[in-house]
Amino acid sequence: MNAKPSAAPSGSSPPLPRPIRVAATLILLRDGADGMEVLLLRRADKADDQNSGASVFPGGVVDTHDRGLHLMCKGLDDAAASARLGVADGGLDYYAAAVRECFEEAGVLFASDAEDKVVELDRLPPSRLEAMRHAAEQGTDALLAMCDAQGWRLAVDRLAYFSHWLTPPGMPRRFDTRFFIAQMPRGQGVKPDGREIVEHMWLKPAEAVSPARGLKLMNVTRRTLEQLATFDSTADCMAHARSLTRISLNMPRLADGPSGRRAVNIEEAAYEEISRLDPDGTGHARYALEAGLVTQLSARVCRVTGSAGESTSAPGPHSYFVGGESGTWALIDPLPDGTAGGEALHAAAPGQVRWLLSTAPRTPAAAESLERLRSSWPDASVLWPEPGDTLDLGGANLQVRQAGDGISTPRALQFLLPEERTLFTGEAGAPAVHAGDELEWIAPARGFIFRHIA
Structure with a gap:
């Protein structure tokens, strides 16, 4: 039998560091007849998108203009948000971006009116709602103007910080993402934008990860769904998230093995060895x-x-x-x-x-x-x-x-x-x-x- 070496390719040089973009994701939950359900959006098929066709949670990159939404955020200031996320400042940017991305991709807006009641978008005429959403998609400033005109404030206090993930070294694109959870607001329906998002579904987390369902799931989405599957209700999940005092960073590692190259999560036995042997994410270390x-x-x-x-x-x-x-x-x-x-x-x-x-x-x-x-x-x-x-x-x-x-x-x-x-x-x-x-x-x-x- 020939030896099977596991080592860095000879003469190879470390890859250039991948730029890391900060992002925010909002996981929407509701209680169905058979237990807690989670919203998943199917991304459109694109040739240059590593998440093409995947089922994901609403979310995206934090925009430099999201800081301008601070004035419209209710129940949380930047100091408290930054302390919760463990950053020096700008923590409220992530909350605001999560709300903005959810509205852009799913048509669901976490906002309160002048009487501190949750805005029920379904009460608005469809044409007006579509115009408002189109305006908000033009940029953060447009969303700011829209909320100001309606007398609304972004209800970021309804979001609970849930997890923190960093894309593995070696991936074409890397994201430093904060995950939030929230209960689906009353009086609103999910309306995919039809461009980035082409389909939506409400599923029990265990059903979503089942092979029988056949969904394309990124590692972080699958791991999050597996965690959500341990909760019986939205209230239990929200209470758990709000009780967390420290949320650690999860950064998977790429490695090779019998099933091909895949992400190895922090709790797997091979994780620390891979971190030592392949810090740059070339994928030559082994998970088996x-x-x-x-x-x-x-x-x-x-x-x-x-x-x-x-x-x-x-x-x-x-x-x-x-x-x-x-x-x-x-x-x-x-x-x-x-x-x-x-x-x-x-x-x-x-x-x-x-x-x-x-x-x-x-x-x-x-x-x-x-x-x-x-x-x-x-x-x-x-x-x-x-x-x-x-x-x-x-x-x-x-x-x-x-x-x-x-x-x-x-x-x-x-x-x-x-x-x-x-x-x-x-x-x-x-x-x-x-x-x-x-x-x-x-x-x-x-x-x-x-x-x-x-």
Whole structure:
């Protein structure tokens, strides 16, 4: 079996940074006969639009003129809006943009009249409503003039801040988007503009993400719908959003794998490894492990993944090559010969292997198993170091740590590479005693590397 490398293409240069545009999205909710429903709009098919034909929430880019709508916003000033969004100023721009975009795309306007009652647009003659909407689409100033003429104010206090998403690095267009939720106002109907938006639908969130429905959904839309599906009613969802004290940024990462390139979300096991290996979003990192996969974690560390058993490509335990500038390497937990991982291991050797090391407790069976592998690595020595020892790899040091107390369980070893602040934990999993601030990354026996939380 050939090794399957996972590394940046040789000779490639980092892509130029993508410009990031700020945007706002408004998720409209209502309670239907069978539970809470959400409004989705289908975008028109366009050749140069990465969201062509997708079902989306109303929203768009924050316009530089949206700040002019502050005077028309009710129940929230810029200081309070900025504090809610965690920005120095201009937070009210996002609320105003969300209201404006919703009116432009869906014909739904969050506004209050002089008596502080929600404006019911359906009471207006259709021709007048269409003229008002057309005027508002000409720009923010036109919307400002329209509201002023009607004596209306934008009811931004009816919006609740819900989430914050940033498009992954590597995408053709990137958006830093604030998501708001609101209950569909009374006395209004959804009227797509017919240009950008060609269809609308009210669906239960779980129905919207069902494969049977067949909607084209962007990653952020799908993840948001899955979150909305956990609420039984609009009131519950609104109460949850208003109770949030801190909303963290969600930025997916692009990665490759068996199903092709896709966005990997922050809660997925591969996320932190992808962030480390591919910060620019070229997509060469992997979201799935496979038997025989070779991953260059850094110039000093190479990982080879074994199989979970005979006749399977499912991932099993890892071996790690760890080395320094001199080209001398230690091999931690070498995979058995004759397996998918064992064959890939030999092909992936980055240099002379000086030591064969094991994180397992030193038992007769473990020692015999490691000695058998020595015939495959004739220049290597089997070494069982003591906790506290340091192995000089020439430009890098491998510090030996003890896993567990060695009393209640047999003593296993872990190896710290201080130059990378990385700990190879073996099957013990938990960090070694007294890891301290010198540790940033955990390299486990199975799975992806991840950040250490002290």
